[in-house]
Amino acid sequence: MLPENTVLPENTVGGAHRVRTALRICPLCEATCGLTLTIEGRTVTGSRGDREDVFSKGFICPKGASFGELDADPDRLRAPLVRRGGRDGVLAEASWQEAFELIAARLRPLIEEHGPQSVGVVLGNPNVHTMAGALYPAALLGALRTRNLFTASTLDQMPKHVSSGLLFGDPFAIPVPDLDRTDHLLLLGANPLESNGSLCTAPDFPGKLRALRKRGGTLTVVDPRRTRTARLADRHVAIRPGTDALLLAALAQVLFEEKLTGLGRLADHAEGMSEVHDAIRDFTPEAVGPACDMSAGEIRAIARELAAAPTAAVYGRIGSCTVEFGTLASWLVDVLNILTGNLDRPGGALFPLSATDRAPRTPAPGKGFALGRWTSRVSGHPEAKGELPLAALAEEIETPGEGQIRAVIALAANPVLSAPDGDRLDRALAGVDFMVSVDPYLNETSRHADVVLPPPPPAQSAHFDFAFNGFAVRNQVRYTPAAVPLEDGRLDESEILARLVLAVSGMHGAAPSAVDEMVIDRTLGKAVTDPGSPVHGRDPKELAARLTGRTGPERRLDLMLRLGPYGAGFSTEEPSGASGASGASGASDASDAEDPSGTEGLCLDRLLERPHGIDLGPLRPRVPSLLKTRSGRIELLPAPIAADLPRLRGALAARPASLVLVGRRHLRSNNSWLHNIPALSGGSNRCTLQIHPDDAARLGLAEGRPVRISADGGVLEAPVEITDAVRTGVVSLPHGWGHSRPGTRTTVASARPGVNVNQLLDGSRLDPLSGTAVLNGFPVELSPTAG
Ligand SMILES: Nc1nc2c(c(=O)[nH]1)N[C@H]1C(S)=C(S)[C@@H](COP(=O)(O)OP(=O)(O)OC[C@H]3O[C@@H](n4cnc5c(=O)[nH]c(N)nc54)[C@H](O)[C@@H]3O)O[C@H]1N2
Ligand SMILES: Nc1nc2c(c(=O)[nH]1)N[C@H]1C(S)=C(S)[C@@H](COP(=O)(O)OP(=O)(O)OC[C@H]3O[C@@H](n4cnc5c(=O)[nH]c(N)nc54)[C@H](O)[C@@H]3O)O[C@H]1N2
Ligand code: SF4
Ligand SMILES: [Mo]
Secondary structure, three states, X not given: OOOOOOOOXXXXXXXXXXXEEEEEEOOOOOOOOEEEEEEEXXXXXEEEEOOOOOOOOOOOOHHHHOHHHHHOOXXXXXXXXXXXXXXXXXXXXXXXXXXXXXXXXHHHHHHHHHOHHHEEEEEOHHHHHOHHHHHOHHHHHHHHOOOOEEEHHHHOOHHHHHHHHHHHOOOOOOOEEOOOOOOXXXXXXXXXXXXXXXXXXXXXXXXXXXXXXXXXXXXXXXXXXXXXXXXXXXXXXXXXXXXXXXXXXXXXXHHHHOOOOXXXXXXXHEEOHHHHHXXXXXXXXXXXXXXXXXXXXXXXXXXXXXXXXXXXXXXXXXXXHOOOOHHHHHHXXXXXXXXXXXEOOOOOEEOOOOOOOOOOOOOOOOOOOOOOOXXXXXXXXXXXXXXXXXXXXXXXXXXXXXXXXXXXXXXXXOHHHHOOOHHHHHHHHHOOOEEEEEOOOOOOOHHHOOEEEOOOOHHHOOXXXXXXXXXXXXXXXXXXXXXXXXXXXXXXXXXXXXXXXXXXXXXXXXXXXXXXXXXXXXXXXXXXXXXXXXXXXXXHHHHHHOOOOOXXXXXXHHHHHHHOOOOOOOOOOOOOOHHHOHHHHOOOHHHHHHOOOOOOOOOHHHHHOXXXXXXXXXXXXXXOOOOOOOOOOEEOOOHHXXXXXXXXXXXXXXXXXXXXXXXXXXXXXXXXXXXXXXXXXXXXXXXXXXXXXXXXXXXOOOOOOEEEEXXXXXXXXXXXXXXXXXXXXXXXXXXXXXXXXXXXXXXXXXXXXXXXXXXXXXXOOEEOOOOEEOOXXXXXXXXXXXX
């Protein structure tokens, strides 16, 4: 179906196969390690940790070490694909010109006829790992004016955005555990030894946990599986899945009952203490113990340890988010941090201040955070942070009527594998009028597109972490330009997305830089009229003219750095030469801290002078200036949370299912898309159903034999792996597998497809406040297969 790949001749400028090195921040997980790539000609032949990186200091994992193989994967698409012969036609390579022309020709009339809601946008996880993914989706959504936005967040961290929005008035104000300084870490539903951490950007997370133990600190891990992280802990609690919110409520209840609360400095900035106390009064250790499968004594002990630790942080991730009470659990994590006085203090849980954040302002009441400003058309799910649940995408495509989704734009997303009921979504996507995928692979989702726009391999892209610096355990800033020049015939992903914005706006053919200049104009236009901005009253044209950068994204980065907390705000005095950028010395934290924005004057040029990055010091307190609630205070018991607590109370009396399923991650995986890399996918089959020996014996299951797994949404078969690393009553199957559909081009993955765990779900189980799918702790039944 596809023309054979043609390998372009090596770029021989500067001598054939000249060996050199280049720095590249790793885009494969949230740890954002700095890598040193070895490059021969245009090929990445090696990858090691950059020891001089100010943040990652040489750390690397097997994924980062496989960067070269990933970059050179022969299955990566090299040119756009366009479907010829209507929806039932075949995908064939085409020119960029033809691809964008088709998008403009098909989408504009569709929007004009059926309105803006007729386009659904799906944003997948890699958007937070690319510059393009950070810089263009807002413009795309602005141009489309659709409310049908679905992202991987509703399969992931949306509960945390909602709880932060309600508590602090800002869904992005997410505190991170101060890993390097804390004395006590209570970690729930996270396995950083495999995942390398999430909503807590920390290269060498494992090393940081070991260092915590070494300096006499304690680690408690709450996880139904005895993970590699749990094995490092002082205490491992094999909780019953889905009950973390009950445990956390009981911990808070004990703190109140035993008068162990102490807000410290936050007392002046928080309201609703006694209301929280009243609201959780009946979640005693005795009441929640049976549901969590824990003793009341152990719950009390954990609460007392938390209160007694000189500093402590509570941190919850996937296993506390993608569950029935995800938002309540996420809220309670921070309630505990607040009640123990650990929020916003060194050693506790602090808010990072990234170089592209808004510069801190004088504290003032904000607009607050509203939920459910609109609802989904078919099931009436409330929006959260402007998004609808990804689990509801299929029904929005399938159900006829005003506002039906008829076209889909998927950026870096593979929801056919990552969202509930992939088979249904697969059928739904097959039935849309028009679909665009921006994706390097022809996979389970992009195979439905009429136009596939492939970004270049990562070595050919510049990198800056707009998202993850805001969740980093240390303030720092790093930028790596493309390590290898863009291959002939390729477009940078930024240009792809800019052209896509133009195509859907009826501006097809305009220069892609127009999109960047429009954003720059708008940002500066707003800033100069804002009395709190350092550029208030200045001339936006003059400011724009001073931006440096060879590309639109670089100019926009320069703008954000200059207006950000470490920038000089275009002060008329330009930063003095290289010696001024002393931040990189690392030894000067204190003085940087005193005046991080003063003469430093962070801007793109400054950053380019420091290829290994600039250390901006340890995390510092940010309350109250970051609060954006209407009261200007931390609102401890927001109304939507209070309204959801009866549901949690209901769980106290519910009879637990006899067997529930949870997921797991493997160090060499990354959701659905690294199974095509031989170095990361060899060895024994990883898509196995883990089960405790007692449950296996009870159900007559044998090691290595296939077992039938059934749940609300469907039936699967997977090989049995008997291990006491999962507790009784719990089985585990990883996600991202199921590479068995026709019409894909992922040769290695398709040879060992595994099964798609999300086929067990029908999309109806959601955390109601955030619209996040319940991917962990849902009931399943098992039976041995015949034969
Ligand atoms: N059962 C279960 N399901 C889960 C989870 C779970 O724990 N259990 N986890 C959930 C979580 S946390 C997440 S974040 C989601 C992820 O859900 P998705 O984002 O849908 O899944 P990914 O596998 O990350 O798919 C990313 C897509 O981006 C493409 N891609 C890779 N690099 C680039 C790039 O540089 N540019 C572009 N344009 N595309 C790129 C890949 O080829 C792939 O098609 O899955 C969720 N699904
Ligand atoms: N190697 C690798 N790294 C990755 C990814 C990957 O796919 N592979 N994906 C990336 C992405 S998109 C994300 S969001 C992060 C996620 O990073 P983490 O949150 O660390 O993800 P997991 O490793 O899935 O860990 C979740 C843990 O929760 C446990 N769990 C399940 N249900 C419950 C429950 O009800 N209560 C409690 N307390 N625990 C429970 C599971 O057993 C599991 O060990 O990882 C990122 N990093
Ligand atoms: S830990 Fe994450 S960022 Fe670091 S090398 Fe591995 S995949 Fe890349
Ligand atoms: Mo994720």
